[in-house]
Structures are given as C-alpha cells and as structure tokens.
Amino acid sequence: MIVMKINNLKFILSEKSLLHYQPFPKPNLESFDSALRVQMAEKHLRRKGMITEETLIQARKAREEDILLVHSPYLLDSVKLMSELGSGEVGDAAYASPDLMRSAIYTVGGALQAVESVVKGKEINTFTLMRPPGHHASTSNPMGLCYFNNIAIAVEFARRHLGVEKVSIIDFDDHFGNGTAEIFYSNPNVQYISLHEYDYENFGQGHYEEIGHGEGEGTNINIPLVDGAPDESYKAAIDEIVIPSVKSFDPEVIAISAGYDAHYADPVGNMAVDTTTFWYIGKTVRSLVESTKAKGSFWILEGGYNPLMIGPSIEASMDGLLGKPLQVMEDQIERVTPEPIIDANHEAIARVFETVNTYW
Numbered sequence: 001m002i003v004m005k006i007n008n009l010k011f012i013l014s015e016k017s018l019l020h021y022q023p024f025p026k027p028n029l030e031s032f033d034s035a036l037r038v039q040m041a042e043k044h045l046r047r048k049g050m051i052t053e054e055t056l057i058q059a060r061k062a063r064e065e066d067i068l069l070v071h072s073p074y075l076l077d078s079v080k081l082m083s084e085l086g087s088g089e090v091g092d093a094a095y096a097s098p099d100l101m102r103s104a105i106y107t108v109g110g111a112l113q114a115v116e117s118v119v120k121g122k123e124i125n126t127f128t129l130m131r132p133p134g135h136h137a138s139t140s141n142p143m144g145l146c147y148f149n150n151i152a153i154a155v156e157f158a159r160r161h162l163g164v165e166k167v168s169i170i171d172f173d174d175h176f177g178n179g180t181a182e183i184f185y186s187n188p189n190v191q192y193i194s195l196h197e198y199d200y201e202n203f204g205q206g207h208y209e210e211i212g213h214g215e216g217e218g219t220n221i222n223i224p225l226v227d228g229a230p231d232e233s234y235k236a237a238i239d240e241i242v243i244p245s246v247k248s249f250d251p252e253v254i255a256i257s258a259g260y261d262a263h264y265a266d267p268v269g270n271m272a273v274d275t276t277t278f279w280y281i282g283k284t285v286r287s288l289v290e291s292t293k294a295k296g297s298f299w300i301l302e303g304g305y306n307p308l309m310i311g312p313s314i315e316a317s318m319d320g321l322l323g324k325p326l327q328v329m330e331d332q333i334e335r336v337t338p339e340p341i342i343d344a345n346h347e348a349i350a351r352v353f354e355t356v357n358t359y360w
C-alpha cells in the first residue's frame, strides 16, 4: 500500500556560510563559488514564499568528531591550519580564506540538522542552502571548491548515531561527486547514484564501469552523460536508471546532492537542461519517498553558479518535491540539441543499464 506522505519542507541556513570566499580578483572557475549565489537563492525563495520564518532552521555548528566520521585527521588539520593562515591552496581548486573553517563547519552542521530532522520524523523534507559545497572532498583530499563532504558526513552521522542503516544518495550536480563515491565505494549500505558530465575521449573518474568494490559492488552507480545533454536525456536517465535503482535498494532515507550547474545558463557546467529537469528530479524524489521505506529526503546544496538561475532552479525542484505542477519559467525556451548528442547520451544510458540492472 502506498502511504501518501505529508507535504513538508524546511530550509537550513546560516550567515556563517557566507563568510568564506575563494580569493580571486578576476572571474575564473573558483570565483564562481561566492556568497552571492546563496544570497540570491535565499532572496528568490523568500520572495516566492518558500522561505519564511516558519520554514527556516538556523544551522548549528558541527563538532570536529562529526567531520572525522568520514575524513582523516590530516584533512581536518589542513583545512584548520590553512584557514588560520587565511590564504593558500588547500587542495586542487580549493583555496583558503580567513573564515573558511567557520563557514565549512557550520555547513556541515546544517547538513547534520537536515538529516536529523528527517530521520527523527520532525520534517519530511529539508534543504540545506549553504556553502562551501562538499561532494568533491574525499577522505583526505579537499578539491574543486569542496573541503568537508557535507552529505557524506550527514549520511554517516545518521548511520552511526540515528539508527539508520541504508541510505541512497542521488547526486545530480553537473560534476561527478568523486569524494562521495570514494568514501562509500566499499559500503553495501550506502547507494551512490551520480548523473554527471563525462568526457569519453579523456577517460577519468566517473565511468559507468565503476560499480563499487567488495561488498559494495553494485551500490555505486555512475551515469556519465555527454556534454550538452538536454532535458530528455536527463529524464531518460532518471526513468531508466535512478528510479529502479533506488526502488530495488529500498533506503530508509534519501539524500540529495543538489547541484544546479547542469543548467544551460550555468557558467561552469556544460550541460543543457532547464528548470523542467529540476522539477522532474523533485517529482521523482517525491515518488521514491512514497514508494520505498524512506522517511523523507534531505537536500544539500552543491554547485549552481549562475546567481540568477539558482533560485528558480531550487524553486522548481522543490515544487516537484511538494507535488506542485511545473511552473512556466523564463528559462524554458525552445532549444535545439544536435542529434549526435542525443544519440550519444542514449547510448551512454543503455550502457549504464546493461552494467547495473543485474544488481536490481
């Protein structure tokens, strides 16, 4: 019997997450992760009535022992030390500023509250609208604007302290969440599903043949899509891979690495979706919460670097999650995707299906 779960959504925020900056005087990749993107998103969601005093939770500070649930003491110490120094490179494309540690530790705290509220049954859905993001941070390496892996820490916190065993993580950020994949690669109780941009000419991490290791075999599901993937490719990947994978795994809670940089107007990602896809992802998560053991979903902000699009993109995904119809938004304009891109993505999804369906 399908039990209809109540519509409910809380946002977790803290001004502390605005303090850190990527110290670059000229616009480049790193400078795109700025406080502005979160401020613009918050402003938009307040204007739309999604964030109100009733739907807002102030983030708490995480403890260092929480960070050590998935990271090495080496990583924690290097972030702390570089933050005290106030500048320098902590990892590849991950730079320090004087308030790095403060922003990062509150963002982890926000992620812990997100999972705790859902698992304890206080909320059905939560969204942590904070930065820096986390999915590129592995056990010992900060990289790609990420220092602490917020979502991995939250998942491990739930498993160690809240009595949860099985969690599915769906990561729809434009980029492969290499850190999250690494952390849970041998873990049979954490399913990691990532939809991401992939360069088949220069093989790197994120290929569909990376399926997990040992007992974790079959729980790492990579959906590597080709540059320029449109809404229809994302929809096919969700319908053919994401939905059956999560249903067969039957998690107790669903974690979402919510990156909005696959939007066609994003300055960093190279995909071609609009808010229609983000709405569809929300709608999918809703149906997965209704059709599995999951008590609810918690969403942790990852990428999304167009300050004008991140608010509407989050709004669309939350509309889907709350069972609302797709709104007509300004970015939903007619766009043409070259046939070879559609074909290449179709082919990629077929290969993923062949690789992972034996585990369902």
Ligand SMILES: [Zn+2]
Residues within 6 Å of the ligand: 173, 174, 175, 259, 261, 302, 303, 304
């Ligand atoms: Zn990204």
